Amino acid sequence: MTEFADGGEETGRLRPPGLGLLLAEIRGIFEFNASLMLSPFLMGAPRGDGHPVLTLPGFLASDLSMAPMRRYLTELGYDPHAWRMGRNVGGIARLRSALRKRLGEIYQTSGRKVSIVGWSLGGVYARDLALHAPQMVRYVVTLGSPFANDVRATNATRLYEALSGETVDADLELREALAGDLPVPTTSIYSRADGVVNWNTCRLRPSDTSENIEVFLASHIGLGVNPAVLWAVADRLAQAEGQFSQFDRSGPFAIAYAPAEQAQS
Template identity: 35%
Template sequence: MITLNAISSSPMLLALEPYHALCNYIAGHMQPTDFSENGDGHPVLVIPGLGSSGAATADLRMRLQQLGYATYDWKQGVNTGHGFDLDRWLLLLTEQVEAISDQHTASVSVIGWSLGGIYARELAMRCPHLIRQVITLATPFNAADLSQYQDGHHRVSSTSIYSQTDGIVKWEMCKAPESGAHRNIEVQGVSHFGMVHHPVILNVLAQLLKQPATTSDYDVQG
């Protein structure tokens, strides 16, 4: 769960979050999709943040679909937090990843926004053989996750995307030690809710998703 110490301590950024989010949304719809970034069409599962559902990530999934990827919503409705039954949710998500992987005969990239990114990391630990890569958007690391990354025990390529203008989550907590399998990418001028709309996010995602499944060499522009 996203704990209180992960919440942004900046009253100004929190107050400006709705304005920044609206600007990010408009920017995302003003910039056309760059089809030169078309990828290999592998499946991508998108998990929404706390208090949101697949409706909030529909635009992101549509844009990734335009780039040729087979995109999927998590199908669990509103993300109300996992305090009541985390294991059941993770079991359902694991079963969904298995079904998607079987359908496409390919590993699945998982994009998790905010709290959804914590679920994405959990999935990578439960079924690493089915996960191509994990990409998190404004997702803090909890103590257990950070320990895995500090010790180098995570087995799936991962990228944490964060912004210092996030009005909800402390950007400092979205970073983990970098390695051949993990990269932190800072994006400029993106709000917490703008993470699923801002054109720079789509550009970074397009570059990450295009990379070969076995690559550990990142060359991505934030």
Template identity: 35%
Template sequence: MTHAGLLSGLAPSPKLDGVAQPLFELFQPARSRRTAQGRLYEGNGQPVIVFPRQGTGPESTAPLHRTLQQAGFRPFDWGYGVNHGPRGMGLSRWLRKLEDCVIDAFEATQAPVTLLGWGLSGIYARELAKRANPLVRQVITLGTPFNTAADPQRRCRVLALLDSGPDRMPLSMRTGLRQRPPVPVTSIYSKNDTVVRWEQCVETETAESENIELSGVRHEGLAMHPRALEVITHRLAQPEGRWRPFAAAGRA
């Protein structure tokens, strides 16, 4: 069966609903510890794919990867080196390739996967969650300009990487970028980003979506900011199926 067939034919199972998680995870609050930089929450092997920001590769996410691993999570690299965007392939074909990352991480862990995207790769994370949502637990983005309504003139340099090639991204697809994935989403952003406008990173808040602002942080510093690490690790450490907004989650 092809990967596309696998995804289209897969229905949620008890395993995806958290039954396979150790029972103590479902009833115990997230453990945390303080470091010199701030608070980190501890994991129990929860998988997360860490996608690099535009123009960079694994070297840009290596510190975050190490931090998550040391905190007890299971981070995966996206496997495609430097993130140059689809490069004329078109977003749909590019996402079909990236579905393999999600399938591989799920098969390796037999657990729904968190997708963590930075800048342009946050678009990948959100769109992959729409395509492969039975395999995806949640999406976390860092400075990702998915709200295309805040960029009607198409001036965003990051989104321009999706318009490469002979044809520009169709308006319907561009509009679809701002539609929320069918899984919990956390958008972390800064008004001092300098690469993307913060208004483009704001999601409509619901019971399964939230926006968290970091003060005074530039785009390239988002992934390792102490507040971002606290939010990311807390989101990852939540018991399966019990997602709550960060501000309401009763952090200990």
């Protein structure tokens, strides 16, 4: 079936977000400010059980980009960890061994399965880790991560290929695996207003242990600090190990979420 991008034409391929959405990414600073102002509401999220959470930054970002999320998760009672691999310049195959080693270190030290929150490219890494080491992974949350459909439909594809030396659609078997069902519970959080990644590439197939959560008007660079996203991440991670229920869109940020039927269809 032919795919359509928002505002696109019938080409058989998805297109990256347009220039208007890309320029509007500057609003990410307002999302960060909003999370600061709404922190009293954010602290009302379900509390964690102390299990470890590995945070993986997006393309060209470093651990600093996910520091606000780690601070938030710490306050809620989790044990968050940075990836400690510097700036993310890409390379799924190149970084796979180091990522598995980092996951293994956290798992061995804590003695508990590790939840993984990956932002953009970091979410692709998170899904790859869950596929290859499900015995160490408790839950996966991806934020604006392009793992499904036409994964070239981003405004960062050419730069990624240039810096990483890898072609995003070269390994068809890997692409199909990343887009398929994971052996652990997973949530994909995305926005149709994303100016970097076409939102159609972020949607997984809903199942008894997976779901999509669409956040209205969120930017790509603001996904890790958007208050509605932070709440959703905390809510998902609070589920008991081995259990999964669909996200409850009520609460202080209810207005920010698309209806469940819209996000899943």
